[in-house]
Amino acid sequence: MEDYSNVQVKSKLNVDFEGDVSSPLGFIAGGMHAGLRKQNNDFGWIFSTTEAQAAGVYTLNRFKAAPLIVTQESIAQNQTLQAIVVNSANANACTGEQGLKDAKDTQQWVAEQLKILPTNVGVASTGVIGEFLPMDKIYHGTQNVLKEQYNNSEYFNEAILTTDKCTKNLAVQVEIDGTTVTIGGTAKGSGMIHPNMATMLGFVTTDANIDGETLSQSLKMTIDDSFNMITVDGDTSTNDMVLCMANGQANHAPLTTEHPDWQEFQEAMHYVCQYLAKEIAKDGEGATKLVTAKVTGAVDDIDARKIAKSIVSSNLVKTAIHGEDANFGRIVAAMGYASDQFEPDDTYVSLCDTDVVHQGMSVAFDEVTMKAKLEQDDIVIEAKVGDGHGNAVAYGCDLTYDYVRINASYRT
Structure with a gap:
């Protein structure tokens, strides 16, 4: 039978399995131990040095967590982000109005720290459902965003984990208009994983020049054959989303579906998302195969x-x-x-x-x-x-x- 499980992008795709969301031009990622977990990093961030076009795909679970609701509303306003902050250990789900306030406070604190608009800050959480965030620890984390000693992308890759056994990340490069464009990705997830998203978070960054509507179209096309085609245990969670930021710093002609290199870009996006999805399935809780x-x-x-x-x-x-x-x-x-x-x-x-x-x-x-x-x-x-x-x-x-x-x- 034909093997079509691996994306083939002619000979133009360069893959860096050590790369991640900090690989594209203008992106910085970091993380730290804010005290939500007994040990290990538990608070992380992604920052673009310029405002980025943004797109998201979200869980279909009716019980949507507060950070997901806040982030979805922010992206819907103007389809831009400049920063994303993530905490592990606590999902901030089933927390009502207090949970929404806590997510918005997190946005506000980060925005003040980075001197950007609150709506340009995406927030994500993963962990135990039904407990309020320890906001003193969240505040501590927000005050250290972009501090030099914490700006290490591996810290971010670790900070978003829960029961995962390993980090999941890579970056690829493809030529657009003769210019090198990089797409980086980092994800977490090992339990409550099922098609239509699951307890998984995926973050994709690129320096491609692409508008928010086209980026959203690209991401949704990609999700159907990647993150929505994995399962560990049949459970779809409350917090799951994939967020994508494109800051345009590769400085090529704007990408549209009519661009002659569109298919190359789309296949590169698919490679990143499919790789991360497979890594999540492989790292299923207790899995050996x-x-x-x-x-x-x-x-x-x-x-x-x-x-x-x-x-x-x-x-x-x-x-x-x-x-x-x-x-x-x-x-x-x-x-x-x-x-x-x-x-x-x-x-x-x-x-x-x-x-x-x-x-x-x-x-x-x-x-x-x-x-x-x-x-x-x-x-x-x-x-x-x-x-x-x-x-x-x-x-x-x-x-x-x-x-x-x-x-x-x-x-x-």
């Missing part, structure tokens, strides 16, 4: 996404993968309840490059060889469900005993 489901031949991309997401979301598939059990019956069951737009007799499934279903019927395979393949860290499930043009790739992880342990004591 990354599970990739590739679906081809569906009636359209929408149906292909439904099937692919159903495979990686199935707890029975996830536990079978953890047990290194080639129980493909769980895979076809997850496909079957996801869509009624394909015929089982036209279905083919492979697991780790071994055919297990042919025209809806089981295929004999060597159990010993399959067991060895399932011991790998990366598990790939491929399904062809007809002759349609719909394709999709979804990412998930196995479900382990450690997932239960971590979440049984999350608040304590």
